[in-house]
Amino acid sequence: MTIQVDHVSKFFDGQPVLDNFCMELSDGNSYLLTGPSGSGKTTLLRILLGLTRPDSGRVRLLGDYKYSAVHAGVVFQEDRLCEPFSAVENVAMVSKKLSPRIAREALEKLLPADALDKPVRELSGGMRRRVAIVRALCVPSDVLLFDEPFTGLDRENRKKAIDLILAEKGSVPLLITGHSDEDLGFCHPIDIRTGVPLQMG
Amino acid sequence: MRQHLKKAGIILFWLLVWQLVSLLVHNSVMLVGPVETIKCLCRLVVTADFWLSIWYTFWRIGLGFLCASLLGILLAFAGAKKLILGEFLSPFFAALKSVPVASFVVLLLIWFGSKNLSFFTSLIVVLPILYGSTREGLANNDKKLLEMAQVFRIPFGAKLHYILLPGLSPFWKSAFSLALGMCWKAGVAAEVIGQPLQSIGNRLYQAKIYLETGDLLAWTVVIILLSFGVEKAFARLLRLLPGEEKKEPDSMKEKGDVA
Incomplete structure (x- = not known):
């Protein structure tokens, strides 16, 4: 499936957290979403999950997706165990x-x-x-959304976790947020402040 | 072990005080001591009437308690799910809580007669307690875990087992302990007012008529023991809820480690 984020904006207390943000996540690809803390990464994930409504713009689930909210395997910013x-x-x-x-x-x-x-x-x-x-x-999921998944992991465990994610993720799109791209060379980088322009048509 | 000895010593002290005061009062109508009370109890225990009275009251109060718990919990879940229903129910139960038990008892006596008075009284006393605590417990549930359950589409059974019940158990522990204490006191008080034959309340009333203070205190001891026993049994039952620490095996393990 493909998830299209189309000119999404979100304001908190009048301050834009996301401003006309665009990107597309498609099957078989992995993405690393980077940006300073407080730049809206978690908000974007919440909008993808349908937990927060964008003030403008929309998230499209393309490819004949029959559910209203996407089935997602999520690592939340907190553990939530x-x-x-x-x-x-x-x-x-x-x-x-x-x-x-x-x-x-x-x-x-x-x-x-x-x-x-x-x-x-x-x-x-x-x-x-x-x-x-x-x-x-x-x-059971159609997309994987991992919000700072490697917090608190040392290098060795981080490497092991990444290997496991690669082995288990299957063909669904994977989005990781984080600060470091170490061992994450397989990911397409996306900067939260600029996004990726949608290819129309 | 030392803790237990200390506790026993303190209880013994107060029993001695009780005995001394009764000796000073020296009037078996005003007050009888623990020795006399035990004697009365022994005299009662061997009669069939004693056990019939206990049975009569016990199962009526118990059934009232169980029905009210079930109903209160179900209504609380329904009220949390359908907020409009909750908005209607909450003031009703709040009012129910603040009405004096005696007023209720007289009203129930008019409606249903004396036979099952303690059942209805126990029901009405317990219902708002369990409704209120369950609503509070549900409202205090971890929002982040509920969101996680929503995102992962966790089925209701698993959500109940892993998130809702562990969140409810501290609320239920205090609510059930309160409710069990209240339903015995209110139930027996209702029987004293309503006078159904062969009930504990009726026996208390007879003790008053015949100025049998020994019997009165003996029955009081019986009520305390019953309510204490039921409360302990129920506390054990609540420990079977998911997410409760199974205390015994853990402490055993620690002892084993030290050895």
């Missing part, structure tokens, strides 16, 4: 098709096995982040 439950439960809960065994196998690629059955509130920040990444990859 269910604290009293284990990593396995947190991943398995997102879909009926996901058995605890499959969730465990997926998690073991990024986390030590003894961390998987503790309540996630007992895990370190980096471990929790990795649980959120695995969960996003396991959600």
Whole structure:
């Protein structure tokens, strides 16, 4: 599928956070959305998810998409995990098709096995982040939106996470926001302040 | 262990005070001591009437409590889902909460007679407590987790298990503890007013008529024990909710680690 962001603007308290922003996400491609903090990256993701309405412009889901909001595998800026439950439960809960065994196998690629059955509130920040990444990859989805997914990860774990994302993402479009493009050379860079002009026709 | 000893010592102290005061008063109509109360209790326990009265009151108050809990929780979910319904229900339950129990009891007595008075009283006392606490618990749910559930299209069953129930359990714990205490007190008070035969309230009233202060205190002990037991049992039940820490295995493990 293709997601088209068409001249989207969003104001908070009269200040433009997004100003006539355009870009297009299409199958098989990965994108790295960069820009200083507070430049509207998270707002853009929320608009893509239908959680925030743009003040003008629109998001189009092209290619015969029959749902009103896109099915997305999301890593939120915060972890948004269910604290009293284990990593396995947190991943398995997102879909009926996901058995605890499959969730465990997926998690073991990024986390030590003894961390998987503790309540996630007992895990370190980096471990929790990795649980959120695995969960996003396991959600049945048509697009992957990862908001600062590597916060709190050291270089080695960041590399491992990127490898897993590449192996698991399939053909859906992937959008990562972040500050550093290290190991992310496969992504098309998009600057939040300029966007990418739409190719009409 | 030392904590338990200390607690037992304190209880013993107050029992002694009670006994001493009763000896000083030296009037079995005004006050009887713990020893006399236990004697009365022993005399009662062996009669069939004692157990029939307990049964009569217990299942009526209990059923009222269960029905009200279920109804209160369901209405709270419905009110949170359909906000207009909630706006209609909330003032009604707020009013229900502030009406004195005695006024209710007399009204219920006129409507339904005395036989099932404690059932209705328990129902009406518990309903607004559970409705209110469930609404509050739902309103306090983590908005970010609910948004996550919406984005991931998590089915309602899983949402209930992983997000809603863990959020509700602290609210329910205090609400159920309050409701259980209230429904026993209000239920028995209703029976004292309504006088259904073979009920605990009726036995309390008889004790008053015949100035049997020993019986009165014995029945009081019975009510306290019943309400305490039910409350403890219910607290255990609530620990089965998802997301509750299973305390026993954890503390066992720690002990094992030290050893």
